[in-house]
Amino acid sequence: MVSQSSSRRIAAVSTTLQVFAVAVVLLIPVIWMALSSLKRPGEVTRYPPTVIFDPTLANYAKLFAEVPFFEYGLNSLIVSVVSTLLGLALALPCAFAISWHSVSWPATIALITRMAPGTLFVLPWFVLFSNLGMTGGYWVLILTHTVITMPLALWVLLPYFDALPRSIFESAFVDGCRGVKCLVHIAIPLVLPGLMVAIILSFIASWNYFLFALVLGGIDTKTLIVASFNFVGEGATDWGRLMAAAVLICLPPLVLIFIMQRGLISGLSGGSVKG
Amino acid sequence: MANVAINSVVKRYGSHVILPNLSLDIEDGEFCVLVGPSGCGKSTLLRMIAGLESISDGTVSIDGHVVNDRLPSDRDIAMVFQDYALYPHMNVKNNLSFAMRMRGDPAAEIEKRVSYAAKVLQIEPLLERKPKALSGGQRQRVAMGRAIVREPKVFLFDEPLSNLDAKLRVEMRAEIKRLHQRLSATMIYVTHDQVEAMTLADKIVVLRAGHIEQLGTPAELYRYPATTFVASFIGSPAMNLIPARLAQAIVGLKAILPDGSQSALPVLARPGVKAEQAKAGTDVLVGLRPEDLELVAADAPDIWMTGWVDVVEPLGAEALVLVKTGPEQAQATIPLTVRSPNDCGFRPGERVGLRIDASKCALFDAGDGQAIGYA
Amino acid sequence: MSAAVERAPVSAAVAGTGSKPTQKPPQLMWMAAPSLIFVALMVAVPLGYAIWFSLSDFRMGNAVTKFIGLSNYTRMVADPLFWNGLKITVLLYVLAIVLQLVLGLYLGLLMNRVTVLKQLVRTILISPFLMPPVVIGMMWIVILDPSLGAANYLLELMHLPPSDWLASTQLVLPVVALIDTWQWTPFVALLVLGGLQTLPTNVYEAAQIDGVSRGKIFLHITLPLLGPTLVTAAILRSVDLLRFFDLIYITTQGGPGNASRTLNIYSYQRGIEFLDMGYASAMMLTLTTIILGFVFVLTNLKKAVSW
Numbered sequence: 001m002v003s004q005s006s007s008r009r010i011a012a013v014s015t016t017l018q019v020f021a022v023a024v025v026l027l028i029p030v031i032w033m034a035l036s037s038l039k040r041p042g043e044v045t046r047y048p049p050t051v052i053f054d055p056t057l058a059n060y061a062k063l064f065a066e067v068p069f070f071e072y073g074l075n076s077l078i079v080s081v082v083s084t085l086l087g088l089a090l091a092l093p094c095a096f097a098i099s100w101h102s103v104s105w106p107a108t109i110a111l112i113t114r115m116a117p118g119t120l121f122v123l124p125w126f127v128l129f130s131n132l133g134m135t136g137g138y139w140v141l142i143l144t145h146t147v148i149t150m151p152l153a154l155w156v157l158l159p160y161f162d163a164l165p166r167s168i169f170e171s172a173f174v175d176g177c178r179g180v181k182c183l184v185h186i187a188i189p190l191v192l193p194g195l196m197v198a199i200i201l202s203f204i205a206s207w208n209y210f211l212f213a214l215v216l217g218g219i220d221t222k223t224l225i226v227a228s229f230n231f232v233g234e235g236a237t238d239w240g241r242l243m244a245a246a247v248l249i250c251l252p253p254l255v256l257i258f259i260m261q262r263g264l265i266s267g268l269s270g271g272s273v274k275g
Numbered sequence: 276m277a278n279v280a281i282n283s284v285v286k287r288y289g290s291h292v293i294l295p296n297l298s299l300d301i302e303d304g305e306f307c308v309l310v311g312p313s314g315c316g317k318s319t320l321l322r323m324i325a326g327l328e329s330i331s332d333g334t335v336s337i338d339g340h341v342v343n344d345r346l347p348s349d350r351d352i353a354m355v356f357q358d359y360a361l362y363p364h365m366n367v368k369n370n371l372s373f374a375m376r377m378r379g380d381p382a383a384e385i386e387k388r389v390s391y392a393a394k395v396l397q398i399e400p401l402l403e404r405k406p407k408a409l410s411g412g413q414r415q416r417v418a419m420g421r422a423i424v425r426e427p428k429v430f431l432f433d434e435p436l437s438n439l440d441a442k443l444r445v446e447m448r449a450e451i452k453r454l455h456q457r458l459s460a461t462m463i464y465v466t467h468d469q470v471e472a473m474t475l476a477d478k479i480v481v482l483r484a485g486h487i488e489q490l491g492t493p494a495e496l497y498r499y500p501a502t503t504f505v506a507s508f509i510g511s512p513a514m515n516l517i518p519a520r521l522a523q524a525i526v527g528l529k530a531i532l533p534d535g536s537q538s539a540l541p542v543l544a545r546p547g548v549k550a551e552q553a554k555a556g557t558d559v560l561v562g563l564r565p566e567d568l569e570l571v572a573a574d575a576p577d578i579w580m581t582g583w584v585d586v587v588e589p590l591g592a593e594a595l596v597l598v599k600t601g602p603e604q605a606q607a608t609i610p611l612t613v614r615s616p617n618d619c620g621f622r623p624g625e626r627v628g629l630r631i632d633a634s635k636c637a638l639f640d641a642g643d644g645q646a647i648g649y650a
Numbered sequence: 651m652s653a654a655v656e657r658a659p660v661s662a663a664v665a666g667t668g669s670k671p672t673q674k675p676p677q678l679m680w681m682a683a684p685s686l687i688f689v690a691l692m693v694a695v696p697l698g699y700a701i702w703f704s705l706s707d708f709r710m711g712n713a714v715t716k717f718i719g720l721s722n723y724t725r726m727v728a729d730p731l732f733w734n735g736l737k738i739t740v741l742l743y744v745l746a747i748v749l750q751l752v753l754g755l756y757l758g759l760l761m762n763r764v765t766v767l768k769q770l771v772r773t774i775l776i777s778p779f780l781m782p783p784v785v786i787g788m789m790w791i792v793i794l795d796p797s798l799g800a801a802n803y804l805l806e807l808m809h810l811p812p813s814d815w816l817a818s819t820q821l822v823l824p825v826v827a828l829i830d831t832w833q834w835t836p837f838v839a840l841l842v843l844g845g846l847q848t849l850p851t852n853v854y855e856a857a858q859i860d861g862v863s864r865g866k867i868f869l870h871i872t873l874p875l876l877g878p879t880l881v882t883a884a885i886l887r888s889v890d891l892l893r894f895f896d897l898i899y900i901t902t903q904g905g906p907g908n909a910s911r912t913l914n915i916y917s918y919q920r921g922i923e924f925l926d927m928g929y930a931s932a933m934m935l936t937l938t939t940i941i942l943g944f945v946f947v948l949t950n951l952k953k954a955v956s957w
Contacts, residue, residue, distance in 0.1 A: 012765065093684065115889045118895070123921045123930055124700050128699065170327050175425075176377040210896045225784045232787070232788060327675065
């Protein structure tokens with residue numbers, strides 16, 4: 001018969017080992033990507049693959065020298081930041097209003113928008129924006145990415161608004177603070193945690209989004225994601241450069257996750273199911 | 276400062292009627308308490324005065340002006356909410372000054388009024404704190420301070436004390452009364468607690484299912500309840516309602532009591548009561564406050580009725596004795612509460628006699644609960 | 651009021667629109683107008699176009715477009731590649747969702763017992779599904795390369811024959827499902843973890859006092875109580891899996907042959923690469939209907955299993 005405390009210790013050790021194994025499975029590919037980006041051209045395609053090698057930043061240097069990587073990054077940044085801000089500017093007052101009035105249909109519409117495959121919209125957009133002569137510009141990417149960020153932000157923010165006591169807003173109305181003023185002075189400070197989640201998730205969603213930029217982007221507005229997709233085709237053997245690009249594209253989302261994780265999971269799921 | 280006139284006001288949610296038709300005048304400087312059980316429409320009425328609920332029909336006037344279509348902020352009212360509704364992200368000072376800042380009042384005036392309110396409510400040391408760092412009683416004070424700063428025509432209170440513990444509630448009750456005496460402003464106060472209503476009000480409005488059951492001073496309501504509902508709602512413990520039958524009509528009413536004895540009651544019919552409502556044979560309820568009953572030995576002279584002691588509840592200064600009455604002990608099912616000096620010495624199950632102060636009794640129609648008359 | 655600040659974490663499966671009365675002054679619905687106008691212009695109008703495309707022979711560049719009724723839909727029913735796309739979509743869906751729910755449940759329960767380095771483990775779990783799909787694709791292309799990839803070297807170390815991975819007609823679908831599982835199981839696990847932390851602890855104490863064994867506690871208490879959380883996870887994953895696009899487009903573009911050509915990939919290629927937009931729209935509308943149907947069924951399932 002094993003004593004209770006020693007069986008508990010065995011359970012704890014087994015838990016730790018299992019978690020360690022899962023972490024290894026999750027991390028190894030990412031670590032491999034990072035390692036590959038630091039290998040010399042001959043090293044990266046060596047078989048059998050090497051783990052110990054002389055690291056170099058040559059691939060990163062090459063990336064910036066051979067392709068306008070910085071410009072692509074700037075494109076991605078412009079599209080992500082503006083579509084995040086635009087999405088919030090639309091979603092904040094909407095979340096405030098529909099939470100106050102307990103109206104659910106706008107949120108349902110936003111939800112359906114989020115569930116539909118992007119291809120459904122990208123075909124008509126391609127036609128419409130071509131006719132308007134907007135393809136290849138920033139605005140077409142910003143507007144289409146806002147179709148992703150706005151519903152996401154709305155669904156992240158709604159529970160935060162719903163959790164606020166009505167009397168706070170009633171008190172503000174009695175105090176002569178309503179509409180946009182109330183949003184700025186009362187609502188936004190109180191949903192700040194939700195706002196941060198909405199900003200981070202919107203930015204990451206927009207930064208990562210592939211399809212719209214692939215179809216609607218132009219040569220001058222090519223985002224990092226689309227540019228690196230092109231590398232896959234053209235540089236089938238230049239793995240070092242490919243992995244260097246992959247590492248750099250990953251950085252903004254990963255940095256944001258490291259900065260803040262609170263609420264990200266509920267934010268991601270909050271927007272998808274009506275409870 | 277202003278009077279408030281509520282004229283034939285109706286509140287509906289779809290087909291659900293909360294207030295069928297309600298009129299009420301509140302005088303300038305009056306402390307009016309709306310009291311009633313939950314769901315009676317008292318909070319809805321207050322929120323309609325505040326402009327936080329739409330008015331389905333009728334008018335609400337403040338200081339002679341119909342305010343139906345005015346925004347809450349344009350009605351010159353201040354409201355203290357049940358959960359205080361302090362702005363959690365602002366310190367006490369900013370909570371107090373928020374309405375004035377929104378209005379764009381000059382800084383000097385804001386400063387003056389905030390420091391006055393802080394002094395009145397003794398919250399000066401708390402001005403830099405956030406609501407989170409305040410105790411329940413302090414939050415309550417800040418909420419009241421926020422109302423004072425606005426110098427409104429009318430103060431509205433929505434169950435402001437119900438989130439406090441019993442001791443603080445008594446303290447803050449006195450604070451609110453002091454505030455009314457100091458500002459002599461019109462105040463409308465909603466509560467479900469009849470003790471608060473009795474202690475605070477100049478005028479109590481008892482609401483039931485959306486209509487006014489009775490309206491009057493605390494003393495009037497206590498002494499002359501218009502219905503059995505008011506009789507049992509106001510006063511603690513509630514008024515005893517003893518079922519009886521009239522043996523003789525109007526002049527020198529005589530009632531047949533549950534134990535079979537007959538009793539003459541010096542009741543005068545209420546104005547407006549029709550003769551057939553108080554003729555012999557009518558089933559009635561005799562209303563007697565616990566303090567108007569006296570317990571004596573079963574064989575004492577001049578007893579009004581007999582019963583059996585059920586439970587004795589000593590309260591320290593006095594005791595509440597629950598007595599059951601009926602034709603005989605086995606059928607003694609009608610409960611009575613008697614307020615008695617502590618040393619009464621009665622044992623449960625003991626047969627006792629009851630004397631009454633007949634000059635304080637009330638008589639109700641057992642059918643519709645309306646008062647027939649009072650002694 | 652501190653409740654507003656120290657609020658409990660926002661519940662996972664949300665939408666707090668309850669039964670509060672809707673007509674409270676002041677009227678604020680106008681504040682929802684900008685976003686509704688935006689949705690109307692950016693979503694409703696294109697959707698109308700997509701429906702019109704699907705009923706016409708619209709082709710980018712053609713001068714005349716005419717109404718052809720349901721011809722695109724009848725063509726779809728007769729198109730073996732449509733049925734192939736549907737089959738691939740459903741196969742991939744079933745494979746991935748089963749893997750992700752089972753492994754996610756296991757990992758969630760595991761996480762619930764973790765006592766050391768909680769925050770670090772959480773960060774590791776959160777990272778994969780917030781990485782760009784393009785990067786995930788690039789990463790696995792390199793690892794799974796049939797001739798020089800690290801994966802085959804691992805097989806060689808274990809004395810197993812090398813595999814073609816994404817280039818194999820038989821393996822491509824399971825491999826894609828596994829990559830998606832690698833990326834999204836942590837998400838399911840974190841949902842399960844959130845669900846576990848909201849379970850009433852007194853139930854467990856009562857069961858312990860009643861002498862219920864740990865296995866039975868899991869089967870009769872934990873699992874039923876986690877029902878709504880698991881269905882929520884299933885809904886979220888279903889939406890993404892049924893419209894699977896990015897990873898396949900980056901790694902195989904639907905190949906080899908048609909072995910990974912999901913409905914979404916096939917429609918995209920018909921629409922954008924062949925400019926056959928009427929037909930592509932018909933297929934996309936069909937897929938959207940299928941997705942919403944799944945969500946509808948699962949949402950009702952969630953109501954059935956909620957406690």
